[in-house]
Amino acid sequence: MKTLKNIKYIGLLAIAIGFTACSDESDFEEFLDQPPTDAAVLPSLTAGSADFSNFVSLGASFTSGFTDGALFIAAQENSFPNTLSKQFANANGGVFTQPLMNDNIGGLLFGTTVVANPRLFFNGAGPSVLPATPTTDITVSLAADGSIFKNVGVPGAKSTHIDFNGYASLNPYFGRMANPASVSMLEYTIAQNPTFFTLSEIGGNDVLGYATKGGDGTDPITPTATFDFVFNDMVNQLTAVCPNGVVTNVPYITDLPHFTTVPHNPLDPTNPAFGPQIPLLNSIFGALNPIFEAVDPARAIIFSETAASAVVIRDESLADISSIIIAQLNASPTFPAFIAQFGLPAAAAPLVANLLGTTYGQTRQATASDLLVLPSSSIIGTVNTANVAILMGQGLPQALAGQFSVEGVSLPLEDKWVLIPTEQDEIKTATDAYNATIASVASAKGLALVDLNDILGQASTVGVDFDSYNLTTDLVTGGLVSLDGIHLTARGYGLMANKFLEAIDATYGSNFVASGNVAIAEDFGVTYSPTLQ
Structure with a gap:
């Protein structure tokens, strides 16, 4: 660590230059004893009343x-x-x-099992995990030889x-x-x-x-x-x-x-994986928005085709209106025709109504007041395969189950990804x-x-x-x-x-x-x- 402890005067460069003008060693010594008047003199270090010995x-x-x-x-x-x-x-x-750890890789081993990942490094675009295997084994004690650490x-x-x-x-x-x-x-x-x-x-x-x-x-x-x-x-x-x-x-x-x-509105309409889906998404939420508007207009979900859109999140502080959504959709005479666009028969209407109700009963789009945790950046826009399996188990075709399982888009982000x-x-x-x-x-x-x-x-x-x-x-x-x-x-x-x-x-x-x-x-x-x- 560099400190200024060995430099008596700030302006050392001026002193060095001055040395070339001194005629002999005695002149230089006299110069050091009489520093330039504009040099800032640093006081000697004192510990005051503190004792730093241990x-x-x-x-x-x-x-x-x-x-x-x-x-x-x-x-x-x-x-x-x-x-x-x-x-x-x-x-x-x-x-x-x-x-001290064993190396500069970071991470921990339990025998041969990695229990903590190596450190991150900047790969030119963002943080990435170092492609190396940790060597510090948690079963090895540093205190075995009596070592004590400050x-x-x-x-x-x-x-x-x-x-x-x-x-x-x-x-x-x-x-x-x-x-x-x-x-x-x-x-x-x-x-x-x-x-x-x-x-x-x-x-x-x-x-x-x-x-x-x-x-x-x-x-x-x-x-x-x-x-x-x-x-x-x-x-x-x-x-x-x-x-x-x-x-x-x-x-x-x-x-x-x-x-x-991570911004609250990362959904870019120019993204080829998202933009083409916007009309369909707005059609789906178009069936729900009248219900949202009646209960709480802030819950309406609309994706823009020209500007970045906010992700859809689950907000547990909202009243759960799942039962209202289910009842309203089942009572709608146009709902069977609505689900027909997904290749589903009219008999599937109760199933889809229940799916939409349980999924969007406590949801809204994020606002600038919400904070998305950093790991959510790798989740948003991905397909939640576990949710796909659940929906397929309820009778939805795989392709449709996938459409309803896109994190932050058709599948609200879970509580763990957002601080409301x-x-x-x-x-x-x-x-x-x-x-x-x-x-x-x-x-x-x-x-x-x-x-x-x-x-x-x-x-x-x-x-x-x-x-x-x-x-x-x-x-x-x-x-x-x-x-x-x-x-x-x-x-x-x-x-x-x-x-x-x-x-x-x-x-x-x-x-x-x-x-x-x-x-x-x-x-x-x-x-x-x-x-x-």
Whole structure:
């Protein structure tokens, strides 16, 4: 890591040029003792009241250096705690150790079975999984030889996992370092008797799991009361042995490109797989729209032949009008003629009415207020083969079953692909509550606080400056967020390290920033080559 720790004066180039004008060595020495009057003198580094001799970092994926959908050596070396440790080393900081993976492929093996995929790389068009096989076996313990690691960053850890005994058996990233296996992450950290700690992104995974699953309820948000208890408890235990440290709050994760990259209206009429189908689709929904208009005009579904159209989604917050649709279609004297265009006999009318009712009872087209998760980009417009099989089992011909099984078009996107406004509100409410607790605890304990929420919010609007770079949350091009749309790039983690240093300076009276002991943007890239393995 480059720092300015060995440069006494900014304006070194002017000094070097001046050397050529000096007549002898004594003249040069005198020149160094009397720098140019316009040179900015950097003060010597001071640690203030903090003791960095035994720094331990506790947290989740950001702490570990997780990036591009995986953990791998190069990413770990660029983790924000490792970057901090290099600056702390200039203020009597000790050795900082990390539970390194086997390679730069990323991913995990259980014996010969791949249980976590390799990292992503940019293939020129977008993110793609590295075509390689992981070599890091989760059955191999790094702690077998007694090794202890200062970076206790565990991808996937929620607040409730931090002091959970036996978590090593559930999370292989912690399992590789835990000794004994029954130790909790918090116990593992405290046992090292740290003199300074960071406690980062606690609470992030408590809402992230819910969000990445589209709020479908399979990974619920941690209740505020639970978070309050566990966060207070872990900080109380930490500060009982180490009173000095830094905590972070939780960003609004819906500002991340995982939730902002896929547009709500990706259906392009010039797409040869979609455009020619628009008249038929509008004919189908034309039979339903009068019912929608009577119940709720916002449910009407119309595909444009000249502009991009929104996908069709299932919105569980809507009243289920399946029975109304079924009754109205069965009562319509024109409905048998309608289904005849699909080659179906009049006797099939009840079957099709039931199909349309159960499929579109809680549907609408997406709006700009809905957030589609990043993986939905590979689903929209594809045929759901499982749904085809179900419809064929109900008596529909395969071709027709396929027509009614196109994701986001004739088959509404499931809840797991979309965060509707009410689900976004749940995430924001929980995040605000977590952050109120974090701020209160940090203040009461005299800990430094890094406002990740403000940083990410700024990055999602005007961008955040890091030396000569302006980092934004745009996927691939923004420079802050990695290819998985959630975790940071190496440069993003470098920026994060500097934000920690700013907070440490403000709280403990150190002067890392003023003395030039900071991360330099140029030292960190934003992508890793696919040849790096």
